[in-house]
Amino acid sequence: MRLSAILLVPLVWIHAILNTLIAGPENINLNYVAMRWSSIGWRIYSTLLLAFAFSHGITGFRQILFDFATNSTTRRILNLFLFFFWIVLSLVGATGIISGVGK
Amino acid sequence: MIKNIFNGVSGYISYRGGASHWTFVMHRVSGLGTLLFLSMHILLESTAHFAPHYYDRLNAGLRNPFALVAEILLAFFVIFHGVNGFRIAYIDLFRKDLWSLPSGPKTAKATWIISFILWIPALIIMLLHSLKLI
Numbered sequence: 001m002r003l004s005a006i007l008l009v010p011l012v013w014i015h016a017i018l019n020t021l022i023a024g025p026e027n028i029n030l031n032y033v034a035m036r037w038s039s040i041g042w043r044i045y046s047t048l049l050l051a052f053a054f055s056h057g058i059t060g061f062r063q064i065l066f067d068f069a070t071n072s073t074t075r076r077i078l079n080l081f082l083f084f085f086w087i088v089l090s091l092v093g094a095t096g097i098i099s100g101v102g103k
Numbered sequence: 104m105i106k107n108i109f110n111g112v113s114g115y116i117s118y119r120g121g122a123s124h125w126t127f128v129m130h131r132v133s134g135l136g137t138l139l140f141l142s143m144h145i146l147l148e149s150t151a152h153f154a155p156h157y158y159d160r161l162n163a164g165l166r167n168p169f170a171l172v173a174e175i176l177l178a179f180f181v182i183f184h185g186v187n188g189f190r191i192a193y194i195d196l197f198r199k200d201l202w203s204l205p206s207g208p209k210t211a212k213a214t215w216i217i218s219f220i221l222w223i224p225a226l227i228i229m230l231l232h233s234l235k236l237i
Contacts, residue, residue: 002192005188005189005192006192008185009185009188009189012181012185013181013185016178016181020178020229020232021228021232024237025162025165025166025174025232025233026166026232026235028162029158029159029162030151030158030159033148033151033158037151050145054141054145057134057137057138057141058138060134060138061135061138064131064134064135067107068104068107068108068111069104069107070104074104085142089142089145092146092149092153093145093148093149095149095152095153096149096150096152096153097152099152100152101152101155102152102153102154103155
C-alpha cells in the first residue's frame with residue numbers, strides 16, 4: 001500500500017493535471033487518445049498508473065470491507081469477488097492501453 | 104455483516120474524535136469514491152480499443168453539469184487522499200511522536216487546509232474549461 005501510495009501521488013496528479021486541467025475534458029476525443037498512445041513512454045506510464053492505482057484501490061476497499069465482514073466465509077467470498085473484479089478490469093484496461101486505439 | 108455496517112457507520116457519524124476522526128472518515132470516503140470512478144474510467148477508456156466508434160459519443164455524454172460537479176468533487180477526493188496519505192506515511196515512518204496530542208489533530212487540520220488550497224485552483228480551471236473560456 002505504502003509503496004503504491006508514494007508512487008501514486010506523482011503518477012495520478014500529473015495524469016490529472018495534464019488531461020483535465022491542461023488539455024481539458026471537452027478536448028479529449030479518440031484522436032487525442034491515439035496521439036497520447038502513439039508514444040511508448042505514455043503507454044508505459046498509463047500501464048503503471050493502471051496497475052498501481054487499481055491494486056491500491058482494491059486493497060483499500062478490501063481493508064474497509066474486512067472491518068465490517070468478520071465472518072471467515074464472508075471474507076473468503078469477498079476475497080474471491082475482489083480478486084475477479086481486480087483481474088478482469090486490470091486485463092481489460094491493460095489490453096486497451098497496450099494494443100492501442102481500435103479500428 | 105449488515106449489523107456491523109450499521110454499527111460502524113453510525114459510529115463514524117457519532118464518534119466525537121474531532122479533526123483526526125473526520126480525516127479518517129474522509130480518507131475512506133474519498134478512497135471509495137475514487138475507486139468507483141476509477142472502475143468506470145477503466146471501462147470507458149478501454150472503449151477506445153474495444154469500441155472506438157462509441158468513444159467520442161460516450162465522452163460527449165459525460166459533458167453535463169452533474170458530471171462536472173462529480174468531477175470537481177473527485178478532484179477534491181484525489182487531492183485529499185494524496186495529502187492525507189502522505190501525512191500518514193510520513194508520520195508513521197519518521198515522526199511517530201506527532202500522532203499524540205496535541206500535534207495529531209493539528210496535522211489533521213493542516214491536511215484539510217492544504218487540500219483546499221490545492222483544490223481551489225483546480226476547481227477554477229475545471230469551471231473555466233466547462234464554460235469554454237480556456
